[in-house]
Amino acid sequence: MKRRSTGHGPEACSKSHRKRESESRQALGEALIDLGQGELDALDIPERLRQAIRDAQGIRKHEALRRQKQFVGRLMRDVDPRPIEEMLARRDAVRALDTRLFHAAENWRRRLVDEGTSTVTECAAALGLDPESLEGSVADIRNARTEPMRKAASRTLFRMLHERIVARAADAG
Numbered sequence: 342m343k344r345r346s347t348g349h350g351p352e353a354c355s356k357s358h359r360k361r362e363s364e365s366r367q368a369l370g371e372a373l374i375d376l377g378q379g380e381l382d383a384l385d386i387p388e389r390l391r392q393a394i395r396d397a398q399g400i401r402k403h404e405a406l407r408r409q410k411q412f413v414g415r416l417m418r419d420v421d422p423r424p425i426e427e428m429l430a431r432r433d434a435v436r437a438l439d440t441r442l443f444h445a446a447e448n449w450r451r452r453l454v455d456e457g458t459s460t461v462t463e464c465a466a467a468l469g470l471d472p473e474s475l476e477g478s479v480a481d482i483r484n485a486r487t488e489p490m491r492k493a494a495s496r497t498l499f500r501m502l503h504e505r506i507v508a509r510a511a512d513a514g
Contacts, residue, residue: 363414363418365422366414366417366418366420366422367410367411367413367414367417368414369417369422369425369426369429370394370410370413370414370416370417371410371413371414372425372429373386373394373413373425374394374397374398374410374413376394380428380432381394381395383428384424384425384428385424386420386425387416387419387420389416390413390416390417390420393409393412393413393416394413396409397409397410397413438510442503442506442507442510443503445506446499446502446503446506447499449464449468449502449506450495450498450499450502452464453475453478453479453498454479454482454483454495454498457479458476461475461476461479464502468502468505468506468509469505469509470501470502470505474501475501478494478497478498478501479498481494481497481498482494482495482498
């Protein structure tokens with residue numbers, strides 16, 4: 342006869358809860374497979390799990406990779422997920438910030454090229470850049486005789502804007 346859970350001890354978790362927990366660990370293991378070597382080495386995980394992750398990173402066949410991911414998920418049951426989740430959350434936050442800064446620089450570059458002098462003044466004031474230097478970079482894009490020259494000037498303007506936006510973000514904390 343099957344015992345019913347009394348709400349105490351290891352039997353307190355429902356089968357659904359255990360399955361959700363297992364799926365969560367499997368997903369966390371799959372996220373570890375996507376890490377680079379340096380990020381993986383920085384984690385305090387058992388060597389057997391580290392090797393299983395490295396093996397999964399080298400597998401290209403779909404079914405073999407699926408089985409290896411299941412194995413990684415099974416090994417994840419013996420690991421405290423909190424430090425890994427915190428590391429992944431920090432990494433995702435850094436990536437999200439990098440993306441926002443990249444898009445901010447791209448938006449300024451696009452506006453500077455499309456809208457002209459009024460935007461140069463606004464951008465220079467917002468980012469603390471020299472308006473004459475900014476105007477010269479925009480003029481280089483507009484006056485470029487060939488497409489490769491225009492693209493090169495556009496990349497130069499983008500780098501200048503991006504570097505300044507990143508520096509201001511770092512100053513802000």
